[in-house]
Amino acid sequence: MRGIRLILPSLAALALTGAASASASVGGGAGMLPASPAPTASGTPAVSSTALPPFSGPTQSPSQCTPTPTAPAAPTATASSGGAGVGDPSLSPTATTAALPCPNPTVPGTTGQIIHGLAYAPANAPLQVQEMIWAGDRIRLKPYRVGGGHGKWSDTAYDCSGTVSYVLHAAGMLKISEDSGQMMSWGQRGLGQWITIYTNPGHAFIEIAGIRLDTSAEGDPHPAPGSGPRWRPLLANTSGFMSRHPLGL
Numbered sequence: 001m002r003g004i005r006l007i008l009p010s011l012a013a014l015a016l017t018g019a020a021s022a023s024a025s026v027g028g029g030a031g032m033l034p035a036s037p038a039p040t041a042s043g044t045p046a047v048s049s050t051a052l053p054p055f056s057g058p059t060q061s062p063s064q065c066t067p068t069p070t071a072p073a074a075p076t077a078t079a080s081s082g083g084a085g086v087g088d089p090s091l092s093p094t095a096t097t098a099a100l101p102c103p104n105p106t107v108p109g110t111t112g113q114i115i116h117g118l119a120y121a122p123a124n125a126p127l128q129v130q131e132m133i134w135a136g137d138r139i140r141l142k143p144y145r146v147g148g149g150h151g152k153w154s155d156t157a158y159d160c161s162g163t164v165s166y167v168l169h170a171a172g173m174l175k176i177s178e179d180s181g182q183m184m185s186w187g188q189r190g191l192g193q194w195i196t197i198y199t200n201p202g203h204a205f206i207e208i209a210g211i212r213l214d215t216s217a218e219g220d221p222h223p224a225p226g227s228g229p230r231w232r233p234l235l236a237n238t239s240g241f242m243s244r245h246p247l248g249l
C-alpha cells in the first residue's frame with residue numbers, strides 16, 4: 001500500500017507538468033512568437049491592435065538623402081481609374097525593386113513629410129506604416145496606366161488601386177491586388193489611426209501618417225510632374241469616398 005501511495009503523487013505531478021507544457025505550446029507560452037493573424041473575409045491579414053515596434057535599422061534624415069530628379073511631365077491621371085484586380089502573387093512575390101535615393105528616409109515624430117517629392121516616414125510610427133511609406137517612395141516616379149500594378153507587383157506603371165495595393169502588399173497586408181470597388185470592403189470601416197484608404201467604384205487613394213499617395217492631383221497645390229502615383233498633401237474634402245483601414249492601424 002505504501003508503494004502505491006508513493007506512485008500516485010508522482011503520476012499526478014507528471015500530469016500537471018504535461019498540462020503546463022501543452023498550454024505553452026498551444027496558447028503561445030513564454031518565449032514563443034504569437035500566432036499569425038487570421039485573414040479577414042477579403043483575404044487580408046488582420047493587423048494586431050498591439051503597437052508594432054518602429055524600424056530599428058539605419059535610417060536617413062533629409063540632410064543625408066539626395067533628392068532624385070523628377071520624372072518628365074505627362075498628362076495628369078483622371079480620378080476614374082479603378083483598375084482591374086487581376087493580381088497573381090506568384091508572378092512577383094515582392095514589392096522591393098525600384099531604387100530610392102537613400103534607404104529608409106525618416107523624420108522625427110509621428111507625421112510623415114514630403115521633401116522634393118520623396119516621403120519621409122515618421123520615426124515613431126509602427127514598422128508597417130514606415131514600410132508602406134518607403135514602398136510608396138519606390139513607385140513615386142512611375143507613370144499612370146489603367147491596370148498598372150495588377151498582375152505583377154513590380155510594374156512599369158500603376159493605376160490608383162494598383163498603387164494602394166502595392167503599398168499594402170509591401171507591409172504584408174495584401175496578397176493579391178484589388179481594384180477600387182473591391183477595396184470598399186477591405187479591412188475595417190472608418191478612419192485609421194495611421195492608415196486610411198479612401199475608395200469608391202472609380203478611384204482609390206491612401207493616406208499614411210499624415211501624407212497622401214494618389215494618382216490624382218486633386219487638391220494638390222503644387223503637383224509633382226508626371227501622371228502616376230505621387231506623394232501629396234491630405235485631401236480636404238473626401239466626400240464621395242468610403243474610408244477603410246487595417247485593424248489596429
